Amino acid sequence: MKSTKHLSGSSRPFLLLLLNSIFIAIISIALGAVSINALGLCAAWSWFQKLLFAAFTGGAYFVYSLVIVGLLFLLLKLFRLNYLIPMAAALFDFLVIVYLAADTFVYPMYRTHLNLAMLQMTFLGGGRIVSFSLPMIVEIIGYLVVISTVIALFFKAARRVSGVKIVGIISLVCLLGFIWANVYYAWGFVHFDTRVTTVPEKIPLARPLRMNNVFIKLGLVNRDAINANSQKIQADGSSNMKYPLEPLTCHGGKRYNILFLFVDTLRYDMLTADVMPNTYAFSKKNITFTNHYSNGNNTRHGIFSLFTGLPGSYWKKALTGSTPGILITALQDAHYNIGIFAGAPLDMPEFHKTIFSSIKGLRIDPRGDNSVESDKFAVEDFEKWQQSIKNGEPFFGFIFLDSVHAYDFPREPKYEVFKPYWKNVNHLELSNSFDPAPYLARYKNAVRYADDQIENVLKFLEEKKLMDNTIVVISSDHGDEFNDNKLNYWSHGGNFTDPQVKVPLVIHWPGKEAREVNYLTSHLDLVPTILPEVLGCTNPTKDYSVGQSIWEPENRRDWVYVSGYSLDGFVEPDRIVLINRAGMLEHLDKTFRPAPDKDIPNYMPEVLEELRRYSK
Known part of the structure; x- marks a missing residue:
């Protein structure tokens, strides 16, 4: 059969599927071009960046449309509802184009792509986030009419297409372009080429491919080259x-030594006389914060916020740009x-590419065959390093103990305090009916070992x-859960309840009296405390952080930013406002169950401003 002849009825839905995917790909490129033009990037970007943008955008939405509309086609054919196929495709196209069109307005304003949470804030926020004037409503209606007309014209034109050859060629170009764009992004990412890595950020729903380990295993790059590229990015300011x-602008300041003593996975309620006797005794002579939160339920976001003073949502930008933490760069400028002494590798997560990327000769891999040995060596290495510092020269040390995270401790009577403990951990046994007591006992024994390491320091x-003349900060990156709320959550990274994000904080600050702080x-509050007081930085806090001095009880927020691998949220006194995996606002109580209060938080405009403040 020649391609100029009409297709059979059985082939027509397949052709419509390909045409629909091509149509969405073209529309996505066109609307994406509007967005980058609004950002002033059309003139700034090279032709190659524009080609990469087009290949990634068109390819991504071609694949999305091919999969989603293809599933609709199969479902409707299964139920012999073929006549609904064009209608289903048209509805899908309408929704996608409306989303992309809306994103072209949202992203240039907020530097974040449109999601369901933003729609909820817009339509349910009582005008506090976005208010609609009459001209604005008329303009929106006009856009909807234009979009509907474009879709109608497409389907009218699609009926006249009778061959698949040219359609197949275009489809193949879209698919190969998408593959090329992903592989090239992966290559650009491993080489810290921000001309490449910043492109997908402008594309909603983009999930570009990363292949660092593959390139390393193939011998195409090595870790030394990656570190060299990281240093180059910082040098050229890209x-x-x-x-x-x-x-x-920093001058003067008290120039105290600073030591961060952090225990990975340490819950807030472990700071007791029976679990951590040494640290507890130390806390009674210093300043203890009883209502302190990490800004993440995982190591990546908790430590990132500590060293940057920024919410975890900036992690990806910091990673692609190899942006170091402001605390480290300020200390380096102050000589x-x-x-840095860690009991776990510093490339998982990629702290060597983010907060510590400006430190030359950073040791990435810890010494020791296990976390118990590595923690001991971390303390020993700190002591050796400190003794090598000339008298009068200030120092900053970060000791990050990992044995609690590994639930590990020496099998000695000294540390086998809590019994019976789970000797052979099998996570497959964990369930809502599992007794957490032996598991928690093992965890406490590991905490007891970490407490001894703190005491040694x-x-x-x-x-x-x-x-x-040394500030000592004792805390953790996040907590750990043992099914505390009977929802079958174990460990961390799963939710933002207190067991997972509330952590102890003890500060020894020369000249400050011992007390408890309950606000x-x-x-986020550590950086804006240290920079002005210790280094004499006179910039407004908003120049480098969204936190505030930890000593200021006035005008404090009654909520904190929290970030996870696939979730973001805000912990309030009586509830947790979550941006869930579907991108929607979800209101939960402090046990992670649905909360009766469904009000949109009145601090959302402030959040939106802060989440775009430090983006180019």
Whole structure:
């Protein structure tokens, strides 16, 4: 059969599927071009970036349409509802084009792509987020009419297409372009080429491919080259973040030594005399924060917010641009000696490419065959390093203990305090009916070992007479859950309840008296405390952080940012406002069950401003 002849009835739906996917691909490129033009990128981007943008955008939406509309086709054919196929495709096209058109307005304003949570805030926010004037409503209606007309014209034209050859060629071009764009992005990502890595950020729903480990295994790149590229990005200032907003102006300050003593996966309620006797005794002589939160339920976001003063949503931008933490760069500018000593690798998550990317000679892999050994070596290495520092030179140290995260401790009577404990952990046994007591006992034994390591460090500081001019911060990246709320949540990374995001915080600050602080604080508050007081930075806090000085009880927020791998949210005193996996606002109580209060938070305009403040 020649391609100029009409197709059979059985082939027509397949041709319509391909045509529909091509149509959506073309529309997505056109609307994407409007968005990058609004951002002023059309003139700034090279022809190659524009080609990459077109290939990724068109290819992505070609694949999305091919899969989703293809499933609709199969479902309707299964139920012999073939006559509904064009209608289903038209409805899908209408929704996709409306979404893309709306995103061309939203992204240039907020530097975040449109999602269901933003729609909820728009239509249910009582005008606090977006208010609609009469001209605006008329304009929206006009867009809907135009979109409907374009779709109608497409389907009218699609009826006249009788061959598949040219359609197949275009479809193949879209698919190959998408594959090429993903592979090239992966290559650009491993080489920190921000001309490439910043392109997919402008595309809604983009999930570009990363292949670092594949390239390393194939011998195409090595870790040393990756680190060198990271340093180059910082040197030429090609990050995709404007962070800080203005260069820091720092002079004077108290120039105390600073030591962060962090225990991975340490819950807030472990700071007790029976579990952590050494740290507990130390807390009674210093400042204890009883209502303190990490800004993430995982290591990546918790530590990132600590060193940057920014919400975890900036992680991806920091990673693609190899943007270091403002705390580290400010300390480097002040000529501090900096030592990082971790019991776990610093490339999982990629701290060597983000918060610590400006540190030359950073040790990525810890010493030791297991976390118990690695923690011990981390403390020993800190002590050796500290003794190598010349008298009078300030230092910043970060000791990150990993044994609690691994639930590991030496099998000695000294640490087998809590019994019976789970000796052979099998996560497959965990369920809502599983008794958490032995598992929690094992965890507490690991905490007891970490407590001893903390005590070793504190004794060392005392012996070297460093306490009078050293700030010591003891805390954690996140907590850990043992099915506390009977919803079958174990470990961390699953929700934003207190067991997973509330952590202990003890600060020894020379000259400050011991006390308990009960107002709400978070890791975001450490950077805006240290920079002005220790380094004498005079910039407004908003130049580099969304937190505030941890010593200020006035005008504090009654909510904190929290981030997860696929969730973001805000912890309030009596509920958790979640942006869930579907991109919708969800209102939960403090046990992660549906909350009766469904009101849109009145702080959302502030959130939207802060989430775009440091983006270029």
